[in-house]
Structure formats: C-alpha cells, structure tokens
Amino acid sequence: MDQNKTRNYIQNYGKQTDIQYNQKNFLFSIIIPIYNVENYIEETILSIVKQTLEFTKHVQVILVNDGSPDNSEKICIKYRDRFPDNIIYIKKENGGVSSARNLGISHAEGKYINFLDSDDILGKDALEKVYDFFEKNKNSVDVVCLPIYYFEAKEGPHKLNEKFKKTKIINTRETPEKIQLHVSSVFITSHQAKAHKFDESLKYAEDAKYINEIILIKGFFGVLANTSYYYRYRGSQSSAIQTRRISEDWYNENLVRFSNSMINMALDKWGFVPKYLQHVIMYDLHYKFKVKDISAILSDCKEQEFIELVHGILQFIDNDVIKSQSINLHLKIFILKLKYLNETQNKFNIVKFKKNIKLYFDGKLLNSLKEQKVHINLLEVKKDRVFIEGMFVSAFDPARCELTLLFRGREIKTTRVERPLSEAKVWGIKYKEVYGFKVEFNAAEIEKPAKLEFNMKVNDVNCKLDYKISPTIKFSREFPSYYAKDKVIVSPGKKKLILMGNTFKNHFIKEAGMLKKLVRRLSKSEAGKVIATRLFYYLIKSFKRRDIYLFMDRIDKADDNAEVLFKFAVKTKDNIKKYFVISSNSSDYSRMRQYGKVIRYGSFYHKLLLMLSDKLISSHADEVIVHPFQSAEMYYKDLINFDFVFLQHGIIQNDLSGWLNKYKKNIKLFITSSQQEYDSIVNGRYGYTDEEVVCTGLARYDRLSDNADKQILIMPTWRKNISSELDQNFNRVYNKNFVQTEYFLMYNKLINDKQVLGVLEKYGYKIKFVIHPALKEQVSDFKESKNVEIINPDDVNYFELFNSSSLLITDYSSVAFDFAYLRKPVIYFQFDQFEFHRKHFSSGYFSYEDMGFGPVVSKYDDIINTITNSIKDNCSLSVKYKDRIDSFFEYNDQFNSRRVYTRIKEMD
Helix, strand or coil, X not given: CCHHHHHHHXXXXXXXXXXXXXXXXXXXXXXXXXCCCCCCHHHHHXXXXXXXXXXXXXXXXXXXXXXXXXXXXXXXXXXXXXXXXXXXXXXXXXXXXXXXXXXXXXXXXXXXXXXXXXXXXXXXXXXXXXXXXXXXXXXXXXXXXXXXXXXXXXXEECCCHHHHCCCEEEECCCCCCCCCCCCCCEEEEHHHHHHCCCCCCCCCCHHHHXXXXXXXXXXXXXXXXXXXXXXXXXXXXXXXXXXXXXXXXXXXXXXXXXXXXXXXXXXXXXXXXXXXXXXXXXXXXXXXXXXXXXXCCCCHHHHHHHXXXXXXXXXXXXXXXXXXXXXXXXXXXXXXXXXXXXXXXXXXXXXXXXXXXXXXXXXXXXXXXXXXEEEEEEEEEECCEEEEEEEECCCCCHHHEEEEEEECCEEEECEEECCHHHCEEECCEEEECXXXXXXXXXXXXXXXXXXXXXXXXXXXXXXXEEEEECCCCCCCXXXXXXXXXXXXXXXXXXXXXXXXXXXXXXXXXXXHXXXXXXXXXXXXXXXXXXXXXXXXXXXXXXXXXXXXXEEECCCCCCCCHHHHHHHHHHCCCCCXXXXXXXXXXXXXXXXXXXXXXXXXXXXXXXXXXXHHCCEEEECCCCHHHHCCCHHHHHHCHHHCCCEEEECCCCCCCCECHHHHCXXXXXCCEEEECCHHHHHHHHCCCCCCCCCCEEECCCHHHHHCCCCCCCEEEECCCCCCCCCCCECXXXXXXXXXXXHHCHHHHHHHHHCCCHHHHHHHHHHCCEEEEECCHHHHHHHHHCCCCCCEEXXXXXXXXXXXXHHHCCEEEECCCCHHHHHHHCCCCEEEECCCHHHHHHHCCECCXXXXXXXXXXXEECCHHHHHHHHHHHHHCCCCCCHHHHHHHHHHCCCCCCCHHHHHHHHHHHCC
C-alpha cells in the first residue's frame, strides 16, 4: 500500500471511529421512579453521572415522576437539560413505584437495566464492575447483584450481604439460602428485564417478585464483592420499608399477591416449590413473625384470615428452611406448631434421661435441658442473708419446671415470680413463657467456701444447670472478680456460685488474687491505676463514720427534682454528708455551690464518693448517671453499693417498664405523685412492690407559683428516631437530616403561622418555643418570628417558664403535669399519635382524651384554631379540666420535698 493510500486509510478509519463512538451506545439504562424525594434525588443522579464508566457515552437515565407533589420535577428537568442525550424525563399520574418502573422499561435502550431507588447511591465504580462481570460471564447469568450498605440514620451492611464475600456466580440449587430480594441493587439483561413486568397490584415485595421470577429462569445470578450499593435509611423514618409494619397492605394482600403467587408460579412450572424460593418466601414471612400485635392494624376478620394465610403458606416451606431462619428457638417452635396445628402432638417428643431431658421435633433435636442456663438478674447481700432473683428460659413448659438451690447439703426452694417483660408475643399470642424466681437464704457462719448449685426439676428429672450473670450483678464470669458485703463473699465458679464468710482473711485473699490476675491481664499503667484506686477506697472507707448522699439531675444541668431536694436536705441537720454532682462545664455548677458542696461529674472524687455513698438520689436513671466509670466499671462494680433513689424527671404516663424495670435499674425508692401513677408501677410490669414505690409528689413542685403573664409556652418532647447519637463525651451532635423530619416541619410551620402570629399581635401575647434537651443541637434550624422566641433548654429555668406562662402547648411531655399543678390550661398537639407510641413509648394508664388536662388535637388546622380560641378566651382553664387536675394529684401543696426526704431517711 503506497503512502497516500495509507494516509487516506488512517484518516478514514479515524473518521469512522469518531462517528461510531459518538453514536448512542448505551450499556446501561438506569430507571429511577420519583416521588417526594426533592432532598435526595440530586445526590442519586450525581452518583450515576460521576461513575468511572463514561456517563455521556454509555449511560441512559430514565427519570419517571410518579405524580410527585414536591419540587423533585425542577431537579429532574435541570439534569435532563444538562444531559439531553442521556437523561429522559417522564411525568405521569401517581400510580405507584411498579407502574413507574414499568413505564421506564418501555423507554430503556441500554444493554443492561437497573432500577435505582431515588434516594440511594451507586458506588462510583459500580457500572464498570457490573459491565466487566457480564462480559466475562456471557449467557451464564441474567442478573448481577451488588452488596447493600446503609447510610444516613443507620450504617453498616445489609443482613443478606453474606453471599458477597467473593465475586462469583450463585447456583440457587446448591446454595438455596443465598437469596436476593431487592431489585434496586441488581442489574438485569435488557431482554429479561423487558420480558417481565412489575406487579402493579403489589405495594410491598413487588421487587422481590420481579427479580426472583427472572433469577429462577436459569437458577443462577452473579454477585460482586468489589463494589457497593448504598441504601439510605432515612432519619425521618419515611421510606416504605421503614413504615410497612403499620400498613394493612403488608399483611393479607402481600401474602396473597406475593407469597401465594410465587408458590403457584412454581407449582405450575415445576410441580414443586424449589428450596431457593422457599427461602425467599420464608425470609419475607419471618418479618411478619416479629410483629407483636396486629389487633390495631387488622380487624378480627382480617386477623383470622391472615393467620390462615400464613398457615397455608407454611405447608410449602420445609422444616429445615424454617429452622435456618435467624430467629430465636421459641419463635421457630411457634412457627412449626402453626404449620402443623393439630398434628403437633405427633411431631414434638420429650425424651427423659437420668440427668437430662431432650425435646425433639420430627425426630430431630430441638432443645436439651442440660444446655440451658439460669439467668441471675439480681444478687444482694444484707447482713448474713443472700437475696437472688432471676429467670429460666427454655423450650420446656414453665408449669412443669421447679427450680431449687443446693447449698451446704440442703435444698432451698425458690418462689415463682411473674416476668412479663421477658415473655414474648407474636400477633398478640404468647409464644415464649419465662420461669421467674426469687429466693433468700441464710449464709451465716460459713467457715469454708460453700458451693451454691442450681437444680431444675422437669417432669421428675433433676438436672444441675449452669448460670448466666446479668450486667447488674456485682461480679463477672469474664473477669476475676467477687462481691463482698456485710458477712458474705460471693464469687463465680465454673458452674456454681462460691460463698464464704466475709472475714478479714477471706477478703484479703480474694482481693489479692483479683489484683494479681489484673496485673497479668492489664497494661502496667492500667493495672496500677485500678490497684491504687481500690486500695485508696479501702483506706478511706475504714475512716468513714457518716452516711453519704449524692444528688444529681442531668450531667450538664440542674434545675430539676434533685436540685430542689438537695436545697431542702442541706438545711436538715441529720449528720449526713450531702453532695450535688454536675459537670464543671455547666452554667449551673457555680450556682449550685452557693447551696452546698458540689462535685465535678466524672472526676476521681466523684467516682470515689459514688463507691462510698449510701444513696444516689437522682431525677434521671440513665446509665451515665448511675455508672460514670464507663469501660472501667468492671474493675469497681463490686465496691458500688449505694441505694438508688429515683426522683423522676416527670410523672410517668406511658409504660416505661422496658427501661425502668427492677432488673435493669434496681431502684430502691421510686417516687410517684398520683394514685394512678403509683398503681401503674406497683401493678404493672416493672417488678417493684409497695416496698420500693411511694407516693409523695415531685420535689420540684414546691417552687411552682402562678405568676402568669401573656406568654404561651410550646414544649414538645423528643423522638428517639430523629435525635442524633451521643458521642464519647455524652454530647449529641448536630443532625443534618433533622430538617426533613415531620417533627421539624410541623413545629417550624406552627411557630411561623400567619394566623397565630396575627392573634399574638392583636392580643399582646408572645410565644416561647423550648427545644427538648435531646434535640438542643437543632435550635438553629427553627426560624424565629415576631413575638416568637426560640429557646435553648440550657438557657432557662423551667419552673420560671411554668410560673410566668398562661398556656402550654405540648404533645406527650410530662411538663403538662407541672403546668397543670398550677391550674393552668394545656393543649396536646399530637399529630403522630400512632407512630409515637409505636416507636417511642408504649401507651400506659394515662389517657389523654379521658384524663388529659386539655384538648387533644391531631390536625394542623385544628391546633391553629384551638390556640386562637384559647387566646381570645384569655387562656382560661375550664371546669372540666380543673376537676381532672384536682382528682389526679395526690397532694396539692408545697411540702413534696419534705415527704420525699422523709421516705429516703426511713430507708435506713
């Protein structure tokens, strides 16, 4: 070839290459349904645009606006106009995510199709890695999956990520447990994606149905270990997955249109349900078994239908698939019983041995009595008596169980105790029962170490059991420790507790042995610090002659029941040393010093006094109040023997037994203010009796007096799901997603409402909006208006706000009781009633509608009108609500501190 021909060939080749390269050559079509995602969609689109694979050459994005009412459209149009050759924007009437995806499929031109969720993000090299995998495995798979990682309100890997340890092809026949449920994190060959449609009648699991219909065609799919899909777990708790359990459609309709539909498909195609599909269905189903109660969601008729549907589906799930689920044994037994219903007697079999009993299901071992442990939740010594409380949990019927203790050649019987908090329900049906017990016995004059064993008798078979220790116990099995008090020393043995007399010799030997092991386990500096602290404690204790009381509100703030009671106590001459504990960084630190001795929280002196104290008296029961040692607590817990007096932060109206129960907090004196509150604790699930619970009134009520001005107080409580986590210094950090929550949007709108602002101006009122302490980092998010002041809780004295205000607007906060104590009106603004009680606290004895001190409002327009009418009525309290207030409080005076302190002294 001559030189000219060569030059022409190269030039023409280059032109052909350019022309071919500029043509549309979409390797991927990313279909994104759009609905109410104005805060997220731009980040999602950019995660595609910034891929390592050239976006403008190889990627098509199809944005389908499913009738979104927000400003998502503006963002979509912005990027469509920026990339007109790559981005298609389609607007349709709202029809659901499946209809949007189906419409997007009809416009897809790429070789591979993905259905990215509009608030999620692709790893920057995802498309490159997916394309490489497809090209290396042509004709082998139609689906390639990415591992899912959460971000925003929750972080970490998805629980199904186990299959992504290595990039490979999954054979669903060989490893049927390695399932895929999400469609957004997968890529599908175009011909298969277009050959199937999303079921538009399904509101939940539509993606699992779609993707598994495709996977089951070949029975293979690819998994990539070298890239990621990021799933946004919204701080606002507003995604479909996060809200599904309260939707009726997630129950019966989902079972019919997903589970039964997939089963019928399999039966039509193969005449049986493959193991892989069984795992898919069972995984989806196991979430429904985690619902404790469905009565508030389904009618009686629908509830019965739901149970029958589940029973029918279980007929197609093999027992080994059920038993492989990551759920507890008791729930697995419940599911198996539901599957077989009246056949359970033929399936379950108890076999007795000389020193053991075993439970079999269908010939396979389920539970062995000898492998179970007795849980010790409380262990205390008073003089020469030992008190133990705990529970036994197994698959055996508690009614057939009898626990005794074997000690010094005698058998000690235990007393059965109800432990409702440890029991478990599914759909309102109890599936796990607990054997709760308590026992006390004399351990006087033990010359040599004596063994304490736990003997469980079931169906006349005696079996000696091992034990497990709760964190509340003064010693640990994981660490060389012991508990010495009064006349007894208790320490852990391999399968028995060891008891001995608390003589100087025994105590010295145990302490020396413990410190010797500490030296081996810890670094020199750590061991030295622990040894020095313990020895200093024993030295100081030997000189202790007076009782020590520590008072505390929050770490960073006083101004609560402990402050008021402390002021009262220091004026009482009773030969008791009294100290108030608070952070030195608090603005209240110097102020409190004018009333008495103040100790810096977290200081060595604070920790030493805590070990020496007889009473810790606090308005809060958080761990940081009771256990300031943090990770070092295990080295000192045996030295901490104070009685915890819980003054309360406010009157309990909801069921807080899950947090404040005896086996978590072991409160020795529990303060209440009304007969109803008292009864709810003594007769509830808290585990306390009338020995610990008293009705005296809250100490802080003593400083309440009505000096009302034209001031309206708005004080909502917090929400667990929208507050940020505590950092290592027990401070919360700013949550950038807070402004997207319904909570913020509702209250920010309320304090800037034109009608409210107008009536404030007309009648000369002002609003003080007080952020809850758990949300104080978000103060700057709220917008102030004329006559509206946003207040940081660190900058106020609550009682002064109560005294000077004429009207309180709250939601569920116990501040309503303080305000009502002054006989002033309250309005409850509860726009999220169901969600609050489902996620925050369980409803208790207090009914806002029947017992509340003001009207309950749930709609925004109604709260505006209620506030307006109250202001026009000069914020007067109606007779109806005054009568309720009068009948609620046990006391209506200013002697609450005296009653509380008297009861504390009587404990001695």
